[in-house]
Amino acid sequence: MNARFTARSTACFTARATRWSAGLAAPLLVFALMSGCGGVDEATPSPDAKSDHQAAAPETRLSGPSVAGRYHVTVTLSPAAPAVATYFDLRAEVFAADLSAPVTVTDVVVDGWMPMHKHGMEGVSPKTTLSASQVGVIETAGLFFNMPGQWQLRVNIKTGALGPDTAVFPFFVGP
Numbered sequence: 001m002n003a004r005f006t007a008r009s010t011a012c013f014t015a016r017a018t019r020w021s022a023g024l025a026a027p028l029l030v031f032a033l034m035s036g037c038g039g040v041d042e043a044t045p046s047p048d049a050k051s052d053h054q055a056a057a058p059e060t061r062l063s064g065p066s067v068a069g070r071y072h073v074t075v076t077l078s079p080a081a082p083a084v085a086t087y088f089d090l091r092a093e094v095f096a097a098d099l100s101a102p103v104t105v106t107d108v109v110v111d112g113w114m115p116m117h118k119h120g121m122e123g124v125s126p127k128t129t130l131s132a133s134q135v136g137v138i139e140t141a142g143l144f145f146n147m148p149g150q151w152q153l154r155v156n157i158k159t160g161a162l163g164p165d166t167a168v169f170p171f172f173v174g175p
């Protein structure tokens with residue numbers, strides 16, 4: 001089990017290192033390492049950030065601590081790079097903050113939010129189900145980015161073994 005979590009975490013950092021090596025400045029690399037693997041680099045959209053996302057294909061995996069630090073959440077999207085105005089699914093795995101073990105969650109709401117416009121995914125009703133066989137695994141179907149721009153994917157753990165907390169992943173949707 002531990003090896004699996006280590007591999008997952010390493011893969012996350014490896015993917016990030018590859019992306020940074022595409023020509024960004026050394027101070028940004030330091031910042032990325034210090035800030036963990038939480039996708040905070042995507043908070044300020046820019047032309048570079050856009051090409052960064054395209055380079056991350058074919059698989060989009062987001063991973064990082066929840067806001068209050070109670071959990072570490074890893075998210076995988078299907079399709080890997082959802083386009084604007086197309087349905088996509090999300091799979092989230094919830095771990096203890098130190099990645100030592102998956103954590104039981106019993107009520108989770110997944111949604112998208114556009115912070116600059118203060119709206120969510122409009123006109124859709126994403127459906128989240130908890131895995132019956134895998135601890136800490138949830139799957140959400142029917143997510144939908146209504147418009148291009150800077151979104152957040154939010155995994156809101158309303159009830160979990162380590163308390164309530166939310167993981168927020170910035171996600172840029174191209175035009």
Ligand SMILES: [Cu+2]
Nearest residue numbers: 114117119147
């Ligand atoms: Cu908007």
